[in-house]
Amino acid sequence: MRYSTLPQPTDLLERYRGMVAAGQIEYDEDQIRVVMQLRRLQKELLDYSPAMVAPHLLDNPETSSAWWSEHPTAESASSDSDSLALIALKSHADELAELDTPKGLLLTGPPGSGKSFLVDLWLSCIPTPHKTRKHYNQLVLEIYRGVWEETQCRMRSANRKLDQSDEGPWNRSIRDQWRQLVRTGSLPLAWRRHSAPPPSKSTPTIAFSVARRLVLHHWLLVFDEIQLLDISSATLLADVLSWYWRMGGVIVGTSNKIPDDIYKHGVQRERLEPFVEALKVRCPSLVMRSERDWRQRGYAGIDEVGRTWLLYGQEEEFRRLLRTFSRDQLGQTDLSTEERDRDLTVFGRRLRVPWSSGGVGQFAFGELCDESLGPADYLTLAAHFHTIGISDIPVLKLAARDQARRFISLIDALYEARCKVVCMAETKPEELFFPDATPDEDVDVMLAESVSETQDGYRPNVSAYDGPEVSRHVDAPAKAMALDTLSIFSGQEEQFAFKRALSRLIEMTSPAYIRTAQWAPLSEETRTWERGPIAHAEASHSRPRAADPRAAESDDFASEAAYVGLGAGVRPAAPRLKADHVWGVRDDWGKGTDAWGQRARAYTSVTQKGSGGVGE
Template sequence: MSAVHRSVRTSLPCLAQPARQVGGRRLALASSRHSPLATRQAPGIHAACIACSSMPISTRSPPTSIIARRYASNSSALQSGTHASKTKASTPIQRYDQLVQTGVLRDDAHQRKIIKVLQSLHDQLKTYKQADVPDPEEHLEASKGLFSWLPFGKGANAQEVPAISDEIPKGLYLYGDVGTGKSMLMDLFYDTLPSNITSKRRIHFHQFMIEAHKRAHFYKSKTHKPSGIVMMMSSGSSSSASSAGGAASAGEESDAIEAVAREMARNHSVLCFDEFQVTDIADAMILRGLLERMLAYGVVMVMTSNRHPDELYKNGIQRQSFLPCIDLLKSRLGVTDLNSGTDYRKVPRALSKVYFSPLDDANTREFDKLFDAMTSDPHDPVVEKRPLKIWGRTLQVPRSTQRVARFTFDELCGRPRSAADYIEICNNFSTIFIDDIPKMGLNQRDLARRFITFIDAAYESKTKLLASSEVPILQIFSGDAGDAKPTADQMRALMDDLGLTMDDLGGSPIFTGDEELFAFARVISRLTEMGSRQYAETASIAGTEAPPEY
């Protein structure tokens, strides 16, 4: 039930790889027919793949060895329970009933209504066969001709978008607040897709856009049109040359989006996006063309989001240009409200001891013992300063084995880090220890922002988290009364990074806008869930099954 996949690194992330289910992980298999990009294997992996409940914190814990075993292997109880019978549940309704019967979920009338919506799409997909999609390389070759470089050539105009057939099943857009079960419902739908749907992928939307921009850049570099030739063959006036150059640039952008859309559609008949949101003008400007083309080529999309489509990119730069994309989402996806007033993450469940506070000697010793127990394999010793390549840079992991990494909070969040850094870290390690998380006030907004970004990446990848903190983990954003209030520019910068708007105010002293409060609520909800026994056991199952040989 992972949303972000453990991955083998590629020289350039590729959206082209069809996903394959391996145990609890979805692996995207490399194909030389679809991707020109070289891959290298990670240790123990034989398939090339791409990156692509409020409960009191227990003050007592079971013995360290028991916790280590819980994280390191599948329990016999689980093997004989929910996950052993998982393959027998072939539809969303059957899977939901199974989770209720085994006590993983409680029966909920509102969720059952949503399950029926998922079941309806599931039934349509049983007989769905995607039409053949044109080769992106053929399109690029056609756009390289001499006359396509000119203002009156083919490349001067945006690529004509194919019509979307009514025979293609409409997808779903599930939106709701924190704790409404969006990720669980997405997992349930994805894991029970009909057997005829073999080319499928589930991905966090932020990661999807990172890959989309990379692939668009890759295709633009293959079709780059030298503006000097356009200028020499124009009428000679500076205005004409400028116009030609601008038209050619627009043509290149359209060509690249068309190629990326074809590449994805050729390999994914069903795409599931988790946490769909639009916060960046670069994303907003390409999304309509990309999604419209993918839908036209037969990709069935299911999305989860915190917002109704009408609320997307609210107050964003040039939002007027994004409105057609909103109309597209509302016309081609069934918009479904998940809000029921219940935060399903706050339904009480037994906890694992994964958070340790305060930072006293007793907790430090217990934390160290747990790390030692989980890294005791003599065939996989702890390595100091393990190098991790990220987009041409090298990030050093302070202490790690092949599966387990350990950082101090300062090493993880006290230095400039991007979302891509945290995604890569979580893709490479199934368990992460964090020492010495401080209480964060207004003077530590950068730390809070990075920590939120890390938790999002860890949660989506089902990474197991163990942490020691100055205060109980759910109080780390409590701030200090003496902290200075942020300036408008500082708050806007933080809100831009978190990707949210200022509709309402309130709540935490460190988060003053509605969007920031949502990010705060999301991370607290996720930390709560990540401290549960259910999350630990699910993550253990997802992360420890060895993939087969290919």
């Protein structure tokens, strides 16, 4: 293929109009409004560099003084104590609002309205190389990896300082020296009190160090599908992004919900409210008002010629499509198209691929969504296979919400990598999610799940066994409920996720997507979770090679969790309890303890002798 040597346009509006003229997209007034806002942001970032704003924050914290220090200098302390000025306490959002760095943008709107498309098009027009685009799952995995690496680095540094220090821990030798001083009377009669000088600088938090790594690699972050799910990941993400803003980073994000609804009904919401307010300040929201789902443009059902969503009974067509995609990736047949199973490695454990041929992998729905798999597993599959076949997809009822969540994570990973999918399901996509749900705005989670289980068949209560309607059978609703009316989860988090997954499924199984999708997997350097513990040890030179190579395949980072081989001491032996530590174990505490020291024996016989015996 020959590429044009003519300069490519970097103006977002020109790029958009060019795609409209070429017939690739349709003109939309609401998208033009967003394009103009993104153009203004592009002008602000034209000559921007975070190092010019706060270069001391990008230095090594061990050799530079940064404003995150918790211990002020003597000069600043004395001036503050003599000052009579009023002190204004600023909130987290107020502090970030006063930063003079460029603000980003948060693009919100319903699924399929074009948020990700416009942001990706805008990102391709930014000339700086210090930019990146990350989905929520990928960014969280990278942050967790950064936390682990920073923790290991600090522990190794602490162990080196301990080994090099002349002042060792308290041991028997030091104790004997103190006893000798006491016997000889060499100790001073009075100790002089010394005030310990304040440390010159404090150790930055781990979130600070992880954010510094991020901003050194890319100061412009496009964060796709901003969400706050579990409290641990959400808190860590909030801390890291807060430091990222302070260091001059710029975030442009997309979300199906406005900031106030991102963690509306989450656990411990008060802990994340400051971050939500900061997100509103640093990334002003721009709502896309269009209700049209552009991914479903031209969708006329699953009977469309060339669509890769099949129903039960089309097994032969399913296998034929998979073999076709395995041969047509490079336009020729080679040895890699041999049908076989494969094993991949994720976090040191094995991820089995039951059938593969070339760049095509085939799984049953249960092998992907009934097992304990997560985003890292799905990102690995999307990086190794340009086409994924999924068979035996059932109707996902309320009781199968865990499988539905995994299925959504799988679809998100495949869509981000622009993989092709071939699906064989029980029903069409729009009837796949929760056909047994009721359009009740106040349905409790446990109640909804209980209702779903009882709707499979009539299960009378014990008190109703002799009732006249014992044999009555409750049929499931014949018509699927619209996703807009579902509210079975707190905060409607899954409602948005299901709508997004449905929109993406319809697009990914369309003939147009199959023709135009360009596979874009994550790089091998990014997929750090695919390296086993031995590979990590060789890369960091921090741990010896395991004696048994099979241990590295199944320990699931157990050695990292136990900090094996990290320096002196490794891990102290567990304390051993003696019988003297537990009351009731010994019964020979002596006569001075009376009946208490004889335990139950003091009450078992009236002939028992002793000063503590009560039977005499």
